[in-house]
Amino acid sequence: MKKKPVKERIIETALIMFEQHGYHGVTVDQIVDECGTSKGGFYHNFRSKDELLYHIHDVFISYLLNKAKESYDKETDPVSRLCAIITSFTRIFDLYKPHITVFYQESTYLKGDFEERINEKRDEYRKLLLQVLREGQSTGDFRQEVPAEISTMAxxxxxxxxxxxxxxxxxxxxxxxxxxxxDMMIHSLLTEKAMKLGRGDRFLLKTEPV
Structure with missing residues (x-):
């Protein structure tokens, strides 16, 4: 079997070790010993352990943001855009759950420029979701009495x-x-008029015939 590239092995090993022992509980020496490479191999791919942690965060956040933008461009109405974004957001846990787990456990250790870049992408994602909800309120698809900001965070x-x-x-x-x-979001956010017009029908759970 072909051996995985050094960078990939370092990332996979670090994900397991960070999740088990915490960011500060793992050294570069331990990572390279565990994945069978050298410190030279590590520093050829990452300038520091901090950059490795940044990369782990950036991989899934960049993917998530790109998928949200694709959903926005592909769909033509706020309800379809919201549901497509929720779907792509949910799917990321099937693809990047170890990255996300490490992010939530160890994100406080990301500092300086690395922290700023990650936060910019997170904020861009939040603003896009907020934009979709506000657009839905302006078209009469989403309820005005439910604040778009609260819905975004929820x-x-x-x-x-x-x-x-x-x-x-x-x-x-x-x-x-x-x-x-x-299904939960459609029933929570759509106006009666939008429901009657079947705006979110294709995203609702299908009931079994009696």
Missing amino acids: IMGMINWMYKWFKKDGELSIETIASIFN
Whole structure:
């Protein structure tokens, strides 16, 4: 079997070790010993352990932001945009759960320019989601009495908490979980008029025929 590239092995090893022992509980020497490379190999790919932690964070945040932008451009109405963004947000836990877990456990150790760059992307994502909700309120699709700012934080908090409980081998698939989240948001946010017009019908959970 072909050996994985050094950078990939370093990242995979660091994810496991950071999650188990914490960022400050792991040294570069321990990482290179565990993954079978050298300190030279480590510093060829990362200037420091801080840059490695930044990379772990940046991989999934950049992917998430790009997917949200793709959803916004692909869909043509606020309801479809919101549901597509929620779906892509949920799916990331199937792809990058170790990265996300390390992020929430160790993000306080990210400092300086690294912290600033990550926060900029997180803020850009939050603003895009907020924009979609406000657009939906202006079109009459989303309820005006529910503040868009609160809805934004509620959606992000609801999905982010998956890092605590989602398991790939669990009872529910990632697609089913995304559908549940969308169903919840549609029933919470859509106006009666939008519901009657079937704005979110394709994202609702399907009921079994009696």
